Amino acid sequence: MKSVKLAHMARPASAMSGRVLVAVGVLAMSAYSWSYPALAQNEGTGGSFEFFVPGEGQDIGGIYWLKSYSAAIQTVDGGVPPYTPEALAIYEEKRARIEASAEIIEEDQARGLCTPDGVPRVLQSPYPFEIVQTQGQIHFLYEINKIIRLVTMDEPLPDDDTLEIFPWYSGHSVGHWEGDTLVVETGGFKNYTFLDNLGAPHGYGLRVTERYRKISDGNELEVVVDIHDPGVFTEDWSARFVYDLRPDLRMMDWNCGEVHRDISQVPGVVIPE
Amino acid sequence: MSNTQTQILMIGIAYAVLSAAAAHAADSTTIPDFSSNGVGWRVAGNVDNTGLAEVPEDPGNGYISHHPDWPYAQNVVNRVGDFTNPNLKPWAAGVLEERARKVMAGGIPFIPNSRCWPGGVPGMHFFPASVFYLQNEDQVWILNNRGEVRRVFMNVPHSEGPGYSWYGESIGHYEGGDTLVIDTMGQDDKGPIDRYNTPHTRQLHVVERHTLDAERMNVRVVATMVDPGAFKVPLKGMINYGWSTVRGSPEPAKWEEYVCNENSDEYFIPEEELVPVPSATRRDF
Numbered sequence: 001m002k003s004v005k006l007a008h009m010a011r012p013a014s015a016m017s018g019r020v021l022v023a024v025g026v027l028a029m030s031a032y033s034w035s036y037p038a039l040a041q042n043e044g045t046g047g048s049f050e051f052f053v054p055g056e057g058q059d060i061g062g063i064y065w066l067k068s069y070s071a072a073i074q075t076v077d078g079g080v081p082p083y084t085p086e087a088l089a090i091y092e093e094k095r096a097r098i099e100a101s102a103e104i105i106e107e108d109q110a111r112g113l114c115t116p117d118g119v120p121r122v123l124q125s126p127y128p129f130e131i132v133q134t135q136g137q138i139h140f141l142y143e144i145n146k147i148i149r150l151v152t153m154d155e156p157l158p159d160d161d162t163l164e165i166f167p168w169y170s171g172h173s174v175g176h177w178e179g180d181t182l183v184v185e186t187g188g189f190k191n192y193t194f195l196d197n198l199g200a201p202h203g204y205g206l207r208v209t210e211r212y213r214k215i216s217d218g219n220e221l222e223v224v225v226d227i228h229d230p231g232v233f234t235e236d237w238s239a240r241f242v243y244d245l246r247p248d249l250r251m252m253d254w255n256c257g258e259v260h261r262d263i264s265q266v267p268g269v270v271i272p273e
Numbered sequence: 274m275s276n277t278q279t280q281i282l283m284i285g286i287a288y289a290v291l292s293a294a295a296a297h298a299a300d301s302t303t304i305p306d307f308s309s310n311g312v313g314w315r316v317a318g319n320v321d322n323t324g325l326a327e328v329p330e331d332p333g334n335g336y337i338s339h340h341p342d343w344p345y346a347q348n349v350v351n352r353v354g355d356f357t358n359p360n361l362k363p364w365a366a367g368v369l370e371e372r373a374r375k376v377m378a379g380g381i382p383f384i385p386n387s388r389c390w391p392g393g394v395p396g397m398h399f400f401p402a403s404v405f406y407l408q409n410e411d412q413v414w415i416l417n418n419r420g421e422v423r424r425v426f427m428n429v430p431h432s433e434g435p436g437y438s439w440y441g442e443s444i445g446h447y448e449g450g451d452t453l454v455i456d457t458m459g460q461d462d463k464g465p466i467d468r469y470n471t472p473h474t475r476q477l478h479v480v481e482r483h484t485l486d487a488e489r490m491n492v493r494v495v496a497t498m499v500d501p502g503a504f505k506v507p508l509k510g511m512i513n514y515g516w517s518t519v520r521g522s523p524e525p526a527k528w529e530e531y532v533c534n535e536n537s538d539e540y541f542i543p544e545e546e547l548v549p550v551p552s553a554t555r556r557d558f
Contacts, residue, residue: 051304051409061409069558102555113534113552126558132407132414137311139407139414146420150528152311168530197558251424253439255391256534256551269558 052134057180060212063251064221064243065128069268073120073196076224076238087201087232094199102272110193114145114256116169118193119186119208120225122147123241126263130251138175138182143261146254151175151184163188164204171208182212195227203231219245303450304408305485307492312525313403313418313517314492322352324399324468325510328495333509334360336498337471340373352382354469361471365503368472381542384465386419389533389550391439393464394457394479395496397421398512403526413445413453418531425455435459437475453483466498466508474502491515 054061072095075081083091097105104112110121117125127143140149151173157163158172166172171186186208195202209226221243228236252261263269318326322345325336337360339345343353356370376382386392386400398404402417413425425445435442441460448454457479466473477500484493492514499507517526537550 071558098556104554104556109534111553111556113537113550115532115534116530132409134308134407134409139416141414141416141422146422148416148418148420148422148530169532170530251422253391255439257553258551260557263558271558272556 054133055177057214058177058182059133060182060214060221061131061133063128063130063246063249065246065249066124066126066266067220067242067244069124069126069266071197073124073200073239076240081200081227081237082234084232084234090201091199094194094201098198105199107192108194108199110145114254116145116147116149116193117142118169118189118195119171119210120227120239121194121196122149122170123210123223123225124196126266126269127261128246128249128251141251143251143254145256149173157185157187167191167204169193171206180213184210184212186210201232202229205229205231215242221245304447305451305453306489307406307408307413307453307483307485309405309516311405311527313405313527314514315403315517315526316398316401316512317491317515318513322347322468323510324465325496325512328509328511331509333497334506336508336510337361337369337467337469339469343373343377351376352468353377354467354471360505360508362503362505365472369469372470381546382468382470383548384468384470385463386465388548389419389537391464392421393439393460394423394441394443395481395494395498395512396465397423397440398494398496399465399468402531403517403528404514405528418529419533420531425453431456431458437461439464451485451487455481455483457481467510472503473498473500476500476502
């Protein structure tokens with residue numbers, strides 16, 4: 001990606017006589033070092049903003065589409081997550097109702113009211129998503145439910161009290177790079193999102209760590225997700241999702257309840273009758 | 274003047290001329306920084322609750338404002354659009370009158386994004402949400418924390434047959450080192466062009482000029498709206514953005530998740546008048 005300066009405008013001299021012009025000439029020499037006063041709220045750019053250039057192997061910007069869909073979230077080796085008996089009973093009850101009908105169950109706000117899916121559920125969406133990298137931030141823009149998820153880079157997660165008091169559907173996310181792998185840590189979720197599309201429950205204590213990296217010569221994006229939620233699972237576990245890079249796609253608008261893009265070609269997707 | 278002074282003068286003149294030329298060149302290629310360092314922009318300073326303000330130096334034909342007999346007054350007179358505006362085509366004036374008379378009779382004025390429907394262009398500007406620009410070489414994203422996302426494809430022509438959608442297709446380029454020009458077409462006919470819900474057609478073509486002020490404290494958006502299906506002349510209005518601050522505090526407001534559809538129950542508006550929030554009853558996968 002080419003770097004283009006967003007430099008301040010130099011101010012040309014215009015005075016036209018004697019010593020004034022000499023002074024103007026001297027001023028003109030320093031024109032390019034002139035900068036706008038520092039802004040308390042915008043010190044970070046400081047007038048020398050440039051388009052963000054990702055580090056070597058860290059360019060994951062683009063549009064991606066899930067390679068293969070499964071309504072149930074599975075462990076990396078294809079197994080059932082290690083639910084506690086109580087959590088498993090809740091899951092099975094919801095799953096039975098969801099699978100019984102195409103009607104959206106009342107508790108599933110993400111499908112009925114198009115509130116954000118939460119993480120990791122949004123990672124298994126059969127609709128595309130987009131990653132935008134800018135200075136100090138990475139935005140995940142999901143087509144489904146027009147979810148905007150901000151990952152703040154190289155900062156710690158808010159403290160536990162803040163995460164508990166201000167829970168978000170998508171949680172609070174911070175990230176950092178480990179070589180070519182983007183590590184995103186997320187906590188502070190509202191507890192009425194599901195972990196998957198069949199009603200898998202979680203608690204306020206959910207912590208998610210996602211590790212994103214390009215694979216297949218950069219044509220695919222892999223994320224391995226570590227799930228930590230001791231109130232719901234007997235041990236930590238991991239899931240994995242893979243996406244195709246799709247530069248040929250444009251993201252589409254989303255409005256709840258309308259007909260959206262055709263997703264029937266995503267392997268594993270079953271369109272309810 | 275001594276020889277030395279003359280030499281300094283000539284060097285000064287030459288440098289000034291070169292600097293001016295370089296500055297001009299820079300202006301044609303320089304890209305304004307709307308990034309705001311992660312701080313949101315928020316609508317500031319609109320005058321009559323239209324959602325738009327007059328462009329002081331070039332008002333053009335203006336925009337559809339409040340009805341002259343029903344000037345908006347917060348908590349006293351609700352939003353009644355001026356259906357007598359001569360720039361409206363008869364059918365559009367008729368639709369606006371129907372909407373206005375409901376409000377005159379005590380009804381609740383409605384614009385789509387007040388009930389979580391997409392705002393479109395320029396409607397996305399009318400809600401007091403924090404707005405963020407993301408810029409890369411090929412694209413600009415304009416987000417707000419009500420979950421609205423616009424994508425502007427830079428330095429390319431409109432595609433052939435982009436179809437119709439809530440936000441249409443936006444293309445853009447930079448001008449003068451301080452302005453992002455966005456050209457939008459292909460919108461459906463649902464998004465608002467003002468807070469009176471003045472109707473428009475799919476022919477709506479909007480050109481916005483987003484200009485960053487020298488101190489980078491404000492963005493002025495001038496929107497020109499051409500719709501030969503609904504307006505006799507182009508309409509024009511302005512939206513101003515300033516820094517967004519945390520409510521009741523001078524602290525700059527950064528991103529916060531806000532979900533419009535959450536807690537969308539309404540207890541003060543009669544159900545028959547209430548426009549439902551977008552929702553679904555059947556799964557699509």
